[in-house]
Amino acid sequence: MKEHVRPLPSYLIQRYQGWNATTYTENRAWYRRLADEGQRPRAMVISCCDSRVHVTSIFGADQGEFFIHRNIANLVPPFAPDGDHHGTSAAIEYAVKNLKVAHLIVLGHSNCGGVAGCCAMCEGNAPDLQDDTSFVGAWLNLLRPGYERIANLPEAERVEALEHEAVIISLENLMTFPFVREALDADRMTLHGLRIDIGEGQLTQYDPSTGKFIPV
Template sequence: MHDIARFIKGFQSFQKRFFCDDSSLYDILKGGQKPRTLVIACIDSRVDPAILTGSQPGELLVVRNVANLVPPYEPDAGLHGVSAALEHGVTRLEVEHIIVLGHACCGGIQTLMTLQEHQDQKTEFLGNWVRIADRARLQTLTDLGDKPTDLQQQACEQAAILVSLENLLTFPWVKQRVEAGTLFLHGWYFDLRTGDLMSYLPESGAFEPLAPRCW
């Protein structure tokens, strides 16, 4: 119950800041939202997009799932939560940027990297979900199969971001807007071990720091 009490106290601070001290932001937001950026992030409790970017309410449209994955475009009768969120953000809210935000020490990618080793440990949903990035795993093992597991893990985390960026372009209304120059895709990687935030640069084919370190 200690956590719940702390959460309530935290909400009271939020309420005081945005509704008691100055309600001007929510006076605007109650009329509707118009975020310019959609972030696809992991459910990991250590990697909150709004906290990492210092964003205010209404600035980010956030989709979170295990390992920040984007499935390919599959317009069938399935229940596609990520795809529905993308459709809402792109075609209705008309976001201008989509950021796929991956991170170090990702449990979802760790599960992906060890799937073949633990065939006896079946999962109901997790295994099938992370297989969205299976080509990232295969590429990592091809390139770094003789390297330490922590290096493989990081490489797969970053490669999975690229898989999601590629999958985004399988959605026709995403691809159309990207080609028209009205929507921009970004691959970011937060290294929670070092505090670095990096972005994938197609020119170099590598993840480069977005900001200098503060120390």
């Protein structure tokens, strides 16, 4: 391992030094308050790992405002206390039970590589993802029920439809967590399903009464 761990690239060091000399220095008291008093985020956001999805920029959020968890295709697994490692489920548990967030947001996006991969995998066109050793393929299996809902659509419409399903499936799976349902039933928290179009900058939200995504 020693020969592979290297110093941080100089361009990242320079960016850090710029942040430290400006943003941090100008707001030192606020950062120290965050450190001393702990975090009290108003919302948890479950989003994709995609580098183009900049959650805090989209909402103009400050440090300490969002508890963010990112994974491939912004998916939530169903509640399954089986003793295995569940990073996403652990993050949700901590946000709901410990941080007591008021809003739980699933944020999908356009041009999602994970969703496109799931679509290809479900159609038998992604042998790498279908391999038993693929962590990504195993993870994307969570979205197979969503693919079954849109499989009859024209091929050109399937990926975008499955991007919407990735949000809906995650909302449905969130409802299988007892502590999530308890917080919702007690009106301590609300669920939200969103999708951002990267190229157009358009944010839409899931409307359960119509089953459609509408502009915010």
